[in-house]
Amino acid sequence: MGSVAIAVTDGMLHFELAVAQEVFGSLPDGVPGPWYEVTVCGPAPVQVGRFRLEPDLGLDRLRDADTVIVPGWADVDRAPPAELVDAVRAAHRAGARVASLCTGAFVLAAAGLLDGRRATTHWAHTAVLAARHPGVEVDPDVLYVDNGSVLTSAGKAAALDLCLHLVRLDRGSSVANAAARRLVVPPLRAGGQAQFVTTPVPARDDHDHLLAALLPWVLERLDRPLTVEDLARRARVSSRHLGRLFRAATGTTPLQWLLTQRIRRAQELLENTDDGIDAVAAATGMGTATTLRRHFNRTVGVPPDTYRRTFRTRTHTHPDPPGALAR
Template identity: 80%
Template sequence: MGSVALAVTDGMLHYELSVAYEVFASAPDAVRVPWYDAALYGSGTVRAGRFHLETDHGLDRLPQADTVIVPGWADIDVDPPADLVEAVRAAHEAGARVASLCTGAFVLAAAGLLDGRRATTHWAHTRELAARYPRVTVDPDVLYVDNGSVLTSAGKAAAMDLCLHLVRLDHGSAIANTVARRLVVPPHRAGGQAQFVTAPVPARDDHPLAELLPWVVERLDHALTVEDLARRANMSSRHLSRHFRSVTGTTPLRWLLTQRIRRAQELLETTGDSVDAIAAATGMGTATSLRRHFNRTVGVPPDTYRRTFRSSRDSRDPRPGA
């Protein structure tokens, strides 16, 4: 899927850099599609935390890359290095897709790429980003923001979310999920544009709901109620609610709605089923109900969500009706 340039300089955060390199430098064994050509672009030897890294290319070659990733960097109290800022700006002007991880957003902002755009960074630095670059609309409440050719992520784990989001856009859901499984991380913390669905997951398997939860997930097309779940678990509704709060951190209805939304996301990403059919398959009843809950939870309507995750795959698939 073209070249991925990891734009690095002294003071880069090694975690975000290693996340991007792990995702883009090598494809999982199960993936049988052309993978990315990932390399480090910088000036000779650069320091990332306690590590010293030899770069593959100079920053002057950054405009030749298809995708540029700017990892976080530690010293946000000073302006980003001018040569890095200029190279990132030149790459974007040359048509590259540019993404920042964590405080890498300060580099994109200094390059003017975030002017008039919504962006995010590590929550601890969102106020500083907004104050220093007032033309940027800083959103502190999201994991990442996708503006098409310019993307930004929050810190640490959100860097992985954005990298997997890019893989999903380029290769589709199935391959992105394969990469996530290899890395033992959640395959998709959804949305990309607004709110993100966080699915409550039990911390261990030996809990009172161990048999109930898989049973429910297999029957999401049914109009299940709390009473149905309590009956299946041989508990009172009150007892069930207490166990749900202890095991998942949320209520039975909230957990059930989250599972329905996640199933709807999967169907929107991988099938051509109508919104009405997906509403029925997920137990949401009607398309109106699905749209209301989906928009409120994910932050975008189902049709918009589908276009986001199917357009790039469809453009690569020459088959009629694909």
């Protein structure tokens, strides 16, 4: 089964550590095993926030894991310990997929894993990361960045987004959705962390709960060729005003949000039914198999047929360890 090692040392943030443990340490209800094998690696004992923690193994054992998770680094003005940096670098060289949560990106940057790569961290520290590591392309407007073998997340709740993304890569959309349901969080949030930066709050108006009523209506009609004008007409607002509401609430446009929901529905159908690609295209409002394949390949990174072979096999028989796709 796939192994996940959580790297800890004095000065780590306990929230991100707990997030990784919760996502990878508990098999969701109704999901067939095996699940991830989780170990905590670090010098013993370590101070994580206000908690004293006894790791399972030393930092040198990170190199044995399929996936290494680096939680947030509390003091970004202080260089992370050399033994942690060296252990993370060695794990990546050994073939591990390495993911940082929040300010854990500073550890990955110190290890040289982000050089020449796009990365993110908590919005309050993106400028510091960019200044300290000019070889890193820092993106302050996203929830996480996936570079394949190296991944980074934005602050706090975005750690959940990235961990669920890893589950989605390894086990498919249905299993990631089950994990999200257990945690009572959205399985896939739209938008970026820019929506959470402090901005002036508009006055309340009659449209405060407009999207709360509109979005479920849309999700029940994904098999139809809905347009932005259809959504605006249903909401009884102009298309321009609807766009402003979507941008404020989701960080994206109505059209992009709608396409994302169609792709998510297609993933579920490909994993859980034997419907042909034409039928999946019709059920998701894509119209034709050609249109579905174009959008699916661009969004997910593989054609629908490949996605189905991978995740239907993995869901029902689990021939490979959960970390295999990312290796």
